[in-house]
Amino acid sequence: MLKPAEKKKLADKARELREKIIEVTYTCGGAHVGGAFSQHDILVALYYKYLKIDPKRPQWPERDRFVLSKGHGGIGHAVILGDKGYFDEALLDDFNKTGSPFGMHLDRLKVPGVDTSTGSLGHGFPMAVGIALGARLQGKKFRTYCMVGDGECHEGSVWEAAMAGGHYKVTNLTLFVDRNGFCLDGDTEEIMTLEPLDAKFEAFGWRALTIDGHDFAQIDEAILTSQAEKERPVVIIANTIKGKGVDFMEGQTAWHYGGLDDQMKEKALKSIRGK
Amino acid sequence: MAKAQGLTWTISDADHMTQAEIYGEVLTQIGKTNKKVVALTTDLAKSTKIGKFQPDMPDRFFNLGIAEANMMGIASGMAETGLIPVVSTFAVFASLRAAEFVRTDICYQQRNVKIIATHSGTSFGQAGTTHHCTEDLSVMRTFAGMTVIAPADARETGKAVEAVIERDGPCYIRIGRGFEPPLYKDMDFEFEIGKANQLKDGTDVAVIACGPCVVHAVDAAQQAEAQGVSVRVLNMHTIKPIDEEAILAAVMDTRRVITVEDHSVIGGLGSAVADVIAASGKGCAFRKLGYQDEYSIVGYPDDLLHKYKIDADGILETIGEVLKADFEEDEDWEDE
Known part of the structure; x- marks a missing residue:
């Protein structure tokens, strides 16, 4: 059970970092802000409670790994890594600019703390399965966490990786699906049906948990369950809200990607602080 | 054994x-x-x-x-x-x-x-x-x-x-399916990534080949030799990084270059060699043997190598062609 004080700490951190994401979205001209906010609370829980990492040693071989398979959430990931001290946060001022280490999809060779370069959908999950298999083979104790987008689950390679993960029982991997309900062109169920998503994963040999991806208590419990499970790998299907935290973005497919002017920025910050 | x-x-x-x-x-x-x-x-x-x-x-x-x-x-x-x-x-x-x-x-x-x-x-x-x-x-x-x-x-x-x-x-x-004839009879040869193996020296034509075509290049060179044509054969086993030095030496010494590969002539060995030759600024007769922007047909591998002229017969025929080919003379050539 997550203690109230811990829950408050995570919620405060999540709010503070949502503001930073808005600031960077404003300066960089445009970002995948909707998905960055839907994934956000899970990433905060991971980076501020669960991941065994050392920002001073980004290449520490025994560190836990996190693979953001939905690489377009990179802006949210970058803001967290900056806050954790992997690099000077001032570098985020140049996000998206020519020659900056930061583009909308993060590059592991340029951004300390990024374990795999992602962006092209359906790639991160197979790599995460590979990391988990490699770790287990060598008796390494670290855990791998991976997040796919729900629209990303349209990619065949997600299901190739799911099949392999189920076959090899990669219980040292926790998979999240950021189920915000939208891909770029609209509602996932209108574009290409995903449901029943939990049954699909179960059929591929996974144990599927469904949670509210913005409820820290549920996130916490699901992660603990995934760590304890020894028979089947666990996928946590997190029902989330695209643009969560900013009233005029929430549930709006238009905010899959967008930029902010001065007025919108202030309105967004006000909305985040007000919640 | x-x-x-x-x-x-x-x-x-x-x-x-x-x-x-x-x-x-x-x-x-x-x-x-x-x-x-x-x-x-x-x-x-x-x-x-x-x-x-x-x-x-x-x-x-x-x-x-x-x-x-x-x-x-x-x-x-x-x-x-x-x-x-x-x-x-x-x-x-x-x-x-x-x-x-x-x-x-x-x-x-x-x-x-x-x-x-x-x-x-x-x-x-x-x-x-x-x-x-x-x-x-x-x-x-x-x-x-x-x-x-x-x-x-x-x-x-x-x-x-x-x-x-x-x-x-x-x-x-x-590599191939596995039924290709051997080139090397023993292990007494060097293999260094990025360094071509010169299998035969020659001064009239250079044949630069890779994969299963190398053994055919040697065969063709020997047949040409019997006809009085001196053919250099390079086993260009590494396509990248390509051995520029060996290619430039072949251009300088023979001024007639043929590439041979079990691959399209677009983008493979022939293109890699052509890049080096073009950048050198030196004129030479040049032919790329391989699949000429086409899908290969069904057949036994030996028949296909023959059909697409990447076996000894095809290479020998092309050697004959490049011997007759014209190329731009280069004034400074002798000084290099």
Whole structure:
């Protein structure tokens, strides 16, 4: 059970970092802000409670790994890594600019703390399965966490990786699906049906948990369950809200990607602080 | 029984083993001493011979089913943990079906993965175009950071496999189905990545070949020699990084260059050689032999090499052509 004080700490951190994401979205001209906010609370829980990492040693071989398979959430990931001290946060001022280490999809060779370069959908999950298999083979104790987008689950390679993960029982991997309900062109169920998503994963040999991806208590419990499970790998299907935290973005497919002017920025910050 | 020996492996009956069998055997022997090596395939353990690895090292062998893209991603992830993944499937699937995974998961991220692709070119001729692969050298060459090797025969494959395990970074080796004739009779030859092997010196024409075409180039050169034409033969086993020095020397010394590959003439060995020649500013007669922007037909491999003029007959015919070809004289040539 997550203690109230811990829950408050995570919620405060999540709010503070949502503001930073808005600031960077404003300066960089445009970002995948909707998905960055839907994934956000899970990433905060991971980076501020669960991941065994050392920002001073980004290449520490025994560190836990996190693979953001939905690489377009990179802006949210970058803001967290900056806050954790992997690099000077001032570098985020140049996000998206020519020659900056930061583009909308993060590059592991340029951004300390990024374990795999992602962006092209359906790639991160197979790599995460590979990391988990490699770790287990060598008796390494670290855990791998991976997040796919729900629209990303349209990619065949997600299901190739799911099949392999189920076959090899990669219980040292926790998979999240950021189920915000939208891909770029609209509602996932209108574009290409995903449901029943939990049954699909179960059929591929996974144990599927469904949670509210913005409820820290549920996130916490699901992660603990995934760590304890020894028979089947666990996928946590997190029902989330695209643009969560900013009233005029929430549930709006238009905010899959967008930029902010001065007025919108202030309105967004006000909305985040007000919640 | 002729032995084949590398630094860390020995095969006693190399004469009776195909290119792929030697590959499987060498990899297995390397795997016994280098515990970082893991072997991955996609339901082609038997066909590619990577399956030889499994009995002795079942924990380090992964048959991922018929899912090539996933295999490349998994290999990239395993490399992140410090392992040296060696993956095998047919060349057409490694280079085309899984191309973006090779590019984005392995090359872009500088992952230490070795791809040993079999059944390249038209070596699986009877299977038809879906299983031929005349594009892989071209595709793999364009991926920044990728080393690309096309060994001439089984013994050279053994040396190449050993060399790529020692080399840091992504590497691609393409071999045939396994029934190609041997070029080297013993192991007394050098193999260095990026350094062509000159098999025969000559001053009239240079034939630069790779893979199964090398043995035909030697045959053609010997026949030409009997007709009084002096032909240099280079085994250009490494397509990238290409041996510029050997190419420039061939241009300077012969001024007539023919490239031969079991591959499209677009983007492979011929294109790599042409790049070097064009940048040199030197004039020479030049022909690229291979598949001329077309899909190869069904047939037995030997028949196909003949049809597409990449066997000894085709090369000999082209030698005759380039001897008659005109090229722009270069004033400074003699001074160089």
